Amino acid sequence: MAEFQKVRARKKFRFLDALEKPIEVLIRLCGWSSIIGIAAIFLFIFKEAAPMVPKLDWIHFFTSARWIPNPAPGNPPSFGAWALLVGTFATTFIALIIAVPVGLGAAVYISEFARGKGKETLKIVIELLAAIPSIVWGFIGLMVLGPIIKGIFTAAPGSAWGKIMVAFHLATAETGASQGTNLLTGGVILALMSVPLIVSLSEDALRAVPDSFREAALALGANTWETVRRVLFPAARNGLLAACMLGMGRAIGETMAVLLATGHNNRIPEALTDPVRTMTATIAAEMGETVHGSEHYRVLFILGIVLFIATCGINVASDLIVKGVKKANQS
């Protein structure tokens, strides 16, 4: 009986042995697939945009806010995307200002302070939050959050609140926000969408710090807060930064929610509650009805390239920052 088992084990081993090479190749392919995928996507976008690249007035594209892709008969089109760029980065910036502190705070609370049932419930609820589709977030922005923000940022002309709003660029006029769907609404919606991502990734990063670090800190007389700030944050630095970057990626690339919640209004915002328009929403709203191969179609792909380069740039920069911090710590 024992001999039989030994033979079986050897047979199994041989079988796996023969499979080792193909499996190795397969795993290598999986590893490379993301690079292949990115290259293919970039090639596709660039191929669609390429005929327009030499023809486009790039200075106009980056400095003018005059976006008239479908002019009246007889007029030349105007592809000025400056307001779209500003809109995209402004909403993302507002979203990050809200989402990073809230997300990191929640992660620290869940991983270091919460205990037992409360901890489990919180984790489940936050994961549920991540499962809400973006169009639903857009509707919440349009129907619920918009009117609330409009209500807060409204004042009688000449009142103190009106003057404060103008002085601090909270609104352009003393009467307050002109409409409920604006930069702030879009930013808050995007923040709500990226918080779950930031929380669960940061919580993972914090949990990955060995308990011996915590024990050592406590043994030296640090309280929980000091442990978090002086020991856990530096130790989990890379993971936390990656979490924030992924949150930012989610915010910058989001389309449906910002299409509904920002007002889709092509202008340079002068205040927090001015409506804006993002590159993603522009692509989504206009791509469906452009003639395939027209100038307008190609310029929408150029917008896609700009978006792509921006996110790549942010990711590379954050990588370099992480490396820089590492080096500084080692020396």
Add this chain to the structure above:
Amino acid sequence: MKHTTPLHRRTLPPNLVGSDSTPSLTLRSDRKRNFRDAVERVLTRSWTTCLSITVAALTGCGQKESTDPGAAGGQRPVVITQKPVEIRVKGSDTMVQLATGWSEAYRKVKSNVFVNADGGGTGTGFAALQNNTCDICDASREIKKEEIEKTKTVTGKDVKEFVVAYDALAVYAHPSNPINEISIEELREIWAENGAVTSWEQINPAIKGKIALFGRQNNSGTYDYFREHICGQTSAGKQRELRGGISEMNGSAEVVENVSKTPLALGYSGMGYKTPDVKWLKVSSKKGEPAVEPGTDVARSGKYPIARKLYLYTAGEPAGEVKAYIDWILSPEGQKIVEKEGFVPLK
């Protein structure tokens, strides 16, 4: 043959293959042949057609039971001999509701004709007409010269135009707004590029604050129409464009929705989209002239300054079921649907 049985159950409307309540033997063999034909037809068609027939069958089932109680008699064979026909309609988003209304009502007139009404925009509809992916194009503007020429070169046919209804673009404002009327000139300075008016007190001192503008996205027929009729010409004789800083909405109802939530709003959208939460501004062609409230009579007579015709276009003279459908749309029965959907009928 045996593998096709479930397919027939899934895809064919029951009134086309006859129901099991018909007892006659001769009918049964008849039905068998018809059934084979039908299966072949279904198999050779694209899946979209199958899908539309499925949908039609599902909705048809419910109707049949209520409207056709005497089906068990000898009347079935009459229905059996008719082949299902699909009419593909595409075009203006403004007219989608209307086109769907017509298609639903027409099923009661001719149960074997399935009208597949789709939106996408007037420009998209004309493109589909050229590519022969639709039979009828809904249009909220007149066809352009180059579109006529392109259709001629691609399909070899002249486009045929039918005026089927009128639509008036209404100017919407919040009910709390003290202003009740506005002139085309004022609208021009509010909406056109480099226009002088950006806040309400420039129109009327009774209301203060910046005007929040809500319009349609730049590839909709409504946008084109509003630009053409409101913005006028520049000093160089070119069409003036709409200004930046307008919230461009993806649907007509969305414009009205946003205006109802924004006290300082001004928006334009089809007349059919009014809700109790917004109000129409009366429009005059010139300041000082009497302002006209949008309505059916004034839209038809041209007294209301921002009214337009709604069209159907076909490539070449329509024939067969398409012609019958258009004739029905122009008949009093079809025009009743126009009124029901909030547009202005021809008469």
